Every structure is written in C-alpha cells, then in structure tokens.
Amino acid sequence: MATGGVYRNGSHKAPNLRTSSSFKSKLPASNVRRSIPGGGTDSVSGRVRVAVRLRPRNAEEMAADADFADCVELQPELKRLKLRKNNWDSDTYEFDEVLTEYSSQKRVYEVVAKPVVESVLDGYNGTVMAYGQTGTGKTYTLGRLGDEDTSARGIMVRSMEDILVNISPETDSISVSYLQLYMETIQDLLNPANDNIPIVEDQRTGDVSLPGATVVEIRDQQTFMELLRLGENHRIAANTKLNTESSRSHAILMVQVKRSVLGREDDFSIENENRSHSVGNFRPPILRKGKLVVVDLAGSERVHKSGSEGHMLEEAKSINLSLSALGKCINALAENSAHVPVRDSKLTRLLKDSFGGTSRTSLVVTIGPSPRHRAETASTILFGQRAMKVENMLKIKEEFDYKSLSKRLEIELDKLISDNERQQKVYENEVERIRLEAQKRITEAERNCAEVLQEEKVKCQMDYMESIKKLEEKWNINQQKRSANGEVNMDSGNDEVTELKALLQNEIRLRKAAEEENNDLKLQLLKFSKAELSGGDTDVMNLQEILEEESVQKKKLEEEVRALRSQLSQLSTEANQSRSYLERGRNGNTLAGLDCLSPLNHQQSRDSSNGERASIVNLHEQVGLQKILSLLESEDANVRIHAVKVVANLAAEEANQEKIVEAGGLTSLLMLLRSYEDETIRRIAAGAIANLGNEW
Numbered sequence: 001m002a003t004g005g006v007y008r009n010g011s012h013k014a015p016n017l018r019t020s021s022s023f024k025s026k027l028p029a030s031n032v033r034r035s036i037p038g039g040g041t042d043s044v045s046g047r048v049r050v051a052v053r054l055r056p057r058n059a060e061e062m063a064a065d066a067d068f069a070d071c072v073e074l075q076p077e078l079k080r081l082k083l084r085k086n087n088w089d090s091d092t093y094e095f096d097e098v099l100t101e102y103s104s105q106k107r108v109y110e111v112v113a114k115p116v117v118e119s120v121l122d123g124y125n126g127t128v129m130a131y132g133q134t135g136t137g138k139t140y141t142l143g144r145l146g147d148e149d150t151s152a153r154g155i156m157v158r159s160m161e162d163i164l165v166n167i168s169p170e171t172d173s174i175s176v177s178y179l180q181l182y183m184e185t186i187q188d189l190l191n192p193a194n195d196n197i198p199i200v201e202d203q204r205t206g207d208v209s210l211p212g213a214t215v216v217e218i219r220d221q222q223t224f225m226e227l228l229r230l231g232e233n234h235r236i237a238a239n240t241k242l243n244t245e246s247s248r249s250h251a252i253l254m255v256q257v258k259r260s261v262l263g264r265e266d267d268f269s270i271e272n273e274n275r276s277h278s279v280g281n282f283r284p285p286i287l288r289k290g291k292l293v294v295v296d297l298a299g300s301e302r303v304h305k306s307g308s309e310g311h312m313l314e315e316a317k318s319i320n321l322s323l324s325a326l327g328k329c330i331n332a333l334a335e336n337s338a339h340v341p342v343r344d345s346k347l348t349r350l351l352k353d354s355f356g357g358t359s360r361t362s363l364v365v366t367i368g369p370s371p372r373h374r375a376e377t378a379s380t381i382l383f384g385q386r387a388m389k390v391e392n393m394l395k396i397k398e399e400f401d402y403k404s405l406s407k408r409l410e411i412e413l414d415k416l417i418s419d420n421e422r423q424q425k426v427y428e429n430e431v432e433r434i435r436l437e438a439q440k441r442i443t444e445a446e447r448n449c450a451e452v453l454q455e456e457k458v459k460c461q462m463d464y465m466e467s468i469k470k471l472e473e474k475w476n477i478n479q480q481k482r483s484a485n486g487e488v489n490m491d492s493g494n495d496e497v498t499e500l501k502a503l504l505q506n507e508i509r510l511r512k513a514a515e516e517e518n519n520d521l522k523l524q525l526l527k528f529s530k531a532e533l534s535g536g537d538t539d540v541m542n543l544q545e546i547l548e549e550e551s552v553q554k555k556k557l558e559e560e561v562r563a564l565r566s567q568l569s570q571l572s573t574e575a576n577q578s579r580s581y582l583e584r585g586r587n588g589n590t591l592a593g594l595d596c597l598s599p600l601n602h603q604q605s606r607d608s609s610n611g612e613r614a615s616i617v618n619l620h621e622q623v624g625l626q627k628i629l630s631l632l633e634s635e636d637a638n639v640r641i642h643a644v645k646v647v648a649n650l651a652a653e654e655a656n657q658e659k660i661v662e663a664g665g666l667t668s669l670l671m672l673l674r675s676y677e678d679e680t681i682r683r684i685a686a687g688a689i690a691n692l693g694n695e696w
C-alpha cells in the first residue's frame with residue numbers, strides 16, 4: 001500500500017470514480033433496458049455506492065482525546081478521507097460521498113438512500129446498509145425515529161415517507177417485515193416468539209424469502225412508526241465495555257413495494273403479436289415489485305477489544321462470523337472470484353441480492369474520530385473501499401398484473417351489465433308508455449268510429465223506414481181512391497216516381513256522407529299509426545285490425561245501402577207497375593200484376609190457382625222476396641194475410657225455400673205465428689214453415 005498516496009477503491013488501479021455516474025443520479029433512462037414481463041430479461045450494471053460518515057466526538061472522547069487530533073481528516077468537496085498514520089503521514093481514500101460530522105440527517109438520506117428508494121419505486125430491489133464499529137452511528141443514521149426532533153429522522157423513516165408520497169393507494173401496496181439476525185438465528189422483531197425463521201431461496205429466480213415472518217400492510221406513516229418502535233423495543237441490546245448502548249444483532253427492515261403501472265404499448269404488442277386485436281383494449285397493467293432492504297449491522301469491532309466474555313464472547317464471535325463472511329463475499333466479488341462464499345452465513349445468504357445480485361445497493365460506513373479506535377476505523381474504511389468495487393446487475397422486477405386486469409374487467413363487466421339492465425328498463429318503460437298511449441288512442445278512435453257508424457246506421461234505417469211508411473201510406477190512399485172512384489190519376493203515379501227518385505238521391509247522399517266519414521276516420525287512424533306507432537309491431541297490428549274491422553263495417557253499411565237502393569228500385573218498379581196497372585184498369589183489365597197483393601182482388605185470385613201461382617212467380621220476380629217478406633209485418637191485416645199466402649206459395653216451391661230461409665222468411669213466419677190470433681194466417685204460416693222446415 002503506497003504511503004501518502006490517494007487510495008481509490010483501496011488501490012491505485014481503482015476505476016475512475018470521478019467520471020462514473022454521480023452517487024445521487026438515477027439510472028439513465030436510455031441505459032436501462034427493462035425486462036419484458038413474461039418474456040426475456042435485461043439488466044444494467046450498477047456498482048455498489050459507498051459513503052463514509054464521521055460521527056462527531058462524544059462526551060467521553062471530548063475528555064479522553066482532548067489533547068489528540070482526530071484519526072481522520074475529511075475533504076468532502078473532493079470526496080476524500082485522510083486516515084492519519086502518524087503526525088506527518090496519512091493515507092487518502094476516495095468515496096462516492098464523504099459526510100462530515102456536520103452533515104444533516106436530511107443530506108445523508110438524500111445522498112445515500114434516496115436514489116435507492118427511487119429505484120425501488122421503479123421496480124428494482126434496493127439495499128441501504130450501514131457498516132461500522134459499535135457506537136459510530138449506524139442506528140443513528142438508519143433507525144432514528146426523530147420523535148423529539150423531526151430533523152433527526154433516520155433513513156428508515158424518511159424512506160417510508162418518500163414511498164408513501166409516491167405510491168397510489170388505490171393500485172399500489174406496501175408491506176413491511178422487521179427482523180433481526182442474532183447468533184445465526186433469524187427472529188421476528190414484530191413477533192419475537194417467532195424466533196427461528198428459515199431462509200428460502202427460489203431456485204429459479206434466486207430470490208430470497210423468509211416464510212413465517214410477520215408482514216404488515218402499511219397505509220400511513222403512523223403505522224410504520226409504531227412498527228419501528230415495536231421492533232426497536234424487541235431488539236436485543238447488550239452493553240459492552242466499549243459502549244453503553246450497543247446493538248449486538250443485525251437488524252433488517254424489508255419493505256416490499258408493489259406498484260401497478262399501465263403497460264407500455266411496445267411491450268404488450270410483443271407479447272400479443274399473434275393475438276386478437278380486441279385484446280389490446282384490455283392491456284394488463286404491469287406490476288412492479290421493488291424491495292427495499294435496510295440493514296443495520298451489528299458493530300464490527302474485534303472480539304478481543306470488546307472485552308466480551310462467556311455468552312458475550314459467543315455473541316461477538318457470531319457477529320464477527322457473519323461480518324467476516326460478508327467481508328469475504330465482498331472481497332470475492334471485488335476481485336471477480338469464481339467462488340463467492342455466500343452460504344457461509346445467514347447474513348450473506350440474506351444479502352445475496354444486495355452484493356453481486358440485482359439490487360441497487362448503497363452502503364454507508366460509519367466511523368468515529370477517536371485515534372484510540374484508529375485500527376477499527378481503518379478496517380471499516382477498507383471494507384467500504386472493497387465494497388465500492390462490487391458490481392451488481394440491476395434488474396427490474398415486473399410482471400403483467402393479470403390479477404388486477406381480471407379484477408378491472410370484472411368491475412367493467414358489472415358496470416356494463418348494470419348499464420345494460422338500466423337501459424333495458426328505460427326502453428321497456430318507454431315501450432310500455434307508448435303502448436298504453438296507443439291503446440288509449442285506439443280505444444278512443446274505435447269508440448268514435450263505432451258511434452259514427454251506429455249513428456249513420458240508425459239514420460239510414462230511420463230514413464228507410466220513413467220512406468217505406470210514406471210509400472205505404474200513399475199506396476193505401478191511392479188504393480182507397482181507386483176503389484172509391486174507380487178512376488186513376490196518372491199524375492199521382494208520376495209524382496210517386498219523382499218522390500222515390502228523390503228518396504233514392506237522399507239515400508245516395510247519406511251513403512256518400514257515411515263513406516266520407518269513414519274515410520276521415522281511416523285517415524286519422526293512419527296518421528295516428530304513423531306518428532305514434534311507427535316502431536311497434538303490435539300496435540301496427542292493432543291498427544290494422546281496427547282498419548279491417550272498419551272495412552267490414554263499411555262493407556256492411558254498403559250492403560245495407562245497396563239493399564236500400566234495391567228496395568227503392570223495387571218500390572220504383574212497383575210504382576211503375578201500379579201505373580201500368582192503372583192504365584190497364586182504365587182499359588178494363590184491372591186484375592193483373594200487383595192485384596194479387598190487394599185484398600180487393602182476393603176472391604178473384606182464388607179462382608184460378610194456376611193463374612195465381614203464375615202471378616206469384618211474376619210478383620216474386622218483380623217485387624222481390626225481401627219486399628214480400630217485409631209485408632208479412634204490415635199493419636194492414638189484409639196485406640198481411642195476402643203476403644203470407646204469397647210466401648206460402650213460394651215456400652211450396654223447392655227452388656225458393658233456400659232463398660226464403662236466407663232472407664229471414666222463416667223468422668218472419670214464426671213471428672207471425674206467435675203474434676197473430678187469426679186462424680187463417682196461423683194455418684197458412686204453419687204450412688209454409690213446415691215446407692221451409694225441410695230446408696232449415
């Protein structure tokens with residue numbers, strides 16, 4: 001070792017630390033090729049960073065070393081430390097950071113731990129470790145809670161503050177375990193009864209886990225502080241002859257940070273190149289699992305100097321065993337040895353990933369100023385120098401978070417189902433509302449239509465009855481006149497024809513009005529169906545039914561009108577016959593054609609049955625069956641009796657029977673039979689019914 005030279009990493013051949021990336025700097029983005037979840041992995045080199053921190057003189061040193069200079073001299077701006085060999089000579093060492101006795105806790109956190117915490121948040125493993133002689137400030141640097149003075153908060157407290165600020169509670173999680181390694185036994189500081197926790201290594205990934213250790217979810221700083229307090233209370237501390245407060249165990253705080261980040265397009269497209277494009281919409285988030293390990297090592301003093309005896313000696317040996325194993329591993333790594341004795345102690349097994357692994361590691365070596373502990377200080381400095389040579393291969397720990405994707409999709413699906421149900425309900429309500437509205441309007445339209453049709457029908461019937469009545473009256477008057485005077489006025493026949501024509505015109509007008517009314521109603525219904533029922537098949541069908549019904553009604557009405565017209569035409573024919581009869585009467589031939597209807601001609605018609613039948617056939621053809629049947633209901637008994645005879649005669653003919661039944665003759669005859677006492681009428685009617693009975 002050269003005297004008075006500058007030791008870089010403990011040798012003149014040390015790597016050029018000045019030109020290497022800053023201790024604080026984060027991993028350069030362009031340099032960091034990340035692992036592809038589920039695919040291949042990629043990593044970036046990251047040397048273990050080492051800072052040296054000098055504790056100020058304590059009260060005892062103030063007194064004992066009052067006349068002596070400190071064993072070290074710091075040059076923080078040059079990141080150098082001078083270790084005095086004697087009054088005129090010293091060795092100089094370079095570190096990544098040199099923290100003087102005046103460095104604040106905040107600054108120490110920022111240069112030592114913050115870059116590691118940031119890496120952990122990015123999905124890397126990170127280690128912050130303190131190494132040094134007992135009483136030099138390892139716990140002060142890492143574990144101070146800062147209850148009385150918040151500026152004294154150590155790295156553990158500040159790390160969690162930083163993590164909590166940077167995570168999203170909805171998607172991310174933090175869990176903590178706090179353990180101590182004492183006499184080669186791992187004990188749970190959160191549950192001291194759990195004092196033999198095994199170390200399990202994943203053969204595939206090499207990851208180390210401690211099954212059975214208490215894991216506590218952290219959501220706020222307060223919970224974390226309570227855990228630290230609990231752990232500290234359980235930590236075994238034994239006084240040694242060197243210090244009154246001395247940690248004899250290695251304390252290990254493990255903070256697992258799981259962060260869910262949106263998957264990157266390129267990553268996913270590589271993964272899903274051959275999959276359906278629709279899957280792209282449901283890109284799984286990426287779960288980054290960074291683990292921060294904070295290790296507060298036990299004091300590194302030599303056994304003989306601590307003055308340990310008995311159990312204390314065993315304890316010191318155990319501590320030295322693990323620390324020397326750590327030193328050996330670091331030496332092997334620093335020298336790129338083929339064999340690294342990781343399995344020599346539980347400490348080295350636990351820190352496998354921190355030195356020579358995938359973790360971003362930051363080591364703070366703590367030293368005291370006392371020249372009395374120069375040898376320990378020199379040993380600590382050399383440990384730090386060797387650790388600076390260790391290269392780790394940082395590797396991001398991330399994977400596709402299919403669990404979270406599935407959860408998200410379930411939520412999305414539930415939302416879609418409930419949206420769909422809600423929309424369906426709204427749609428059904430709307431359809432029901434339209435249906436009810438349409439039903440109401442259809443009912444209203446039907447009622448209006450039926451009312452109009454009924455009115456029209458009644459009106460037509462009344463007009464018809466009126467016409468018939470008038471005709472009968474006139475007929476009777478004419479007959480009376482004729483029989484009284486024996487002369488006939490030709491003009492009256494003409495008047496009747498004119499009147500009948502007028503009646504016919506009136507009927508036509510009424511029919512036209514009824515048709516127009518029907519058309520109006522149809523138009524209204526059509527408009528209504530277009531405006532209100534365009535989308536509803538059921539409603540359109542209802543409307544069609546209404547229209548069809550209306551069409552049937554219209555046909556019926558038309559038939560009635562046709563029947564009326566036919567009757568009017570028959571009446572007209574009768575009038576013409578009457579006229580011709582009168583004309584013939586004037587010429588002495590008074591008993592042809594319609595005279596068979598007249599009671600006056602009753603005797604004469606009975607004389608010749610053949611002539612009567614011929615005249616009945618003639619009459620039937622001329623007057624029409626309907627008219628003859630209607631005369632069955634005449635108020636004039638003679639007309640009635642005559643009419644029943646005619647019907648009976650017609651009923652005797654098989655050819656007429658069906659027509660008579662269809663025209664309602666049977667019903668009229670039955671009515672006659674029930675309504676009248678007259679023996680002759682009843683007898684004739686019964687005979688006719690008997691004839692018709694065959695047909696019926």
Ligand SMILES: Nc1ncnc2c1ncn2[C@@H]1O[C@H](COP(=O)(O)OP(=O)(O)OP(=O)(O)O)[C@@H](O)[C@H]1O
Binds near residue numbers: 366
């Ligand atoms: N930088 C500092 N400034 C002021 N006081 C300090 C500093 N570092 C350590 N001390 C004080 O020195 C004493 C010992 O510190 P600490 O317990 O942290 O040492 P340690 O290295 O953890 O010891 P051990 O290995 O025995 O656990 C404590 O009283 C602590 O307050």
